[in-house]
Amino acid sequence: MNFGQQKNALENQTVRNQELQKQNNELGALLEKWREAVAQRDALLSSTQAKLSAMQNDQCEAIRGEITGLEGTLSWADNSQMSTVRRSEINNLITQHQQSLQSCFATRR
Known part of the structure; x- marks a missing residue:
């Protein structure tokens, strides 16, 4: 068993x-x-x-990021009734940054 x-x-x-x-x-x-x-x-x-x-x-990417941010601010400005003077200042900053970006890309060549 x-x-x-x-x-x-x-x-x-x-x-x-x-x-x-x-x-x-x-x-x-x-x-x-x-x-x-x-x-x-x-x-x-x-x-x-x-x-x-x-x-x-990459400095060029940093500048591009600044431009994107400023463009976003400008877009927001259109919807928030920001003053014309401030919009103009932002447009000038965008133009300056775009010139800097072009210079940055030119130095890479």
């Missing part, structure tokens, strides 16, 4: 072991997919940070 119980326990443990092995394989596959996704994300983040750093160090 003891042998029968041990054989039954061994069969139960074998089935349980197979189930756990299957789960382990599935989790291993999921872990590998997760690692690949993290590696891709890290590569993208690194690339984006390098591009951002290059742009931040």
Whole structure:
């Protein structure tokens, strides 16, 4: 009788072991997919940070950003009934920045 119980326990443990092995394989596959996704994300983040750093160090891009901001302010001015004098000042700043941007690009050639 003891042998029968041990054989039954061994069969139960074998089935349980197979189930756990299957789960382990599935989790291993999921872990590998997760690692690949993290590696891709890290590569993208690194690339984006390098591009951002290059742009931040690029004076021409900084000037272009200023122009974009001033154009946005001018657009807002049209909707907020800003004084004509202030609009004119903003237009002059945009013109000056555009000239600076052209000079910046010219120095790259």
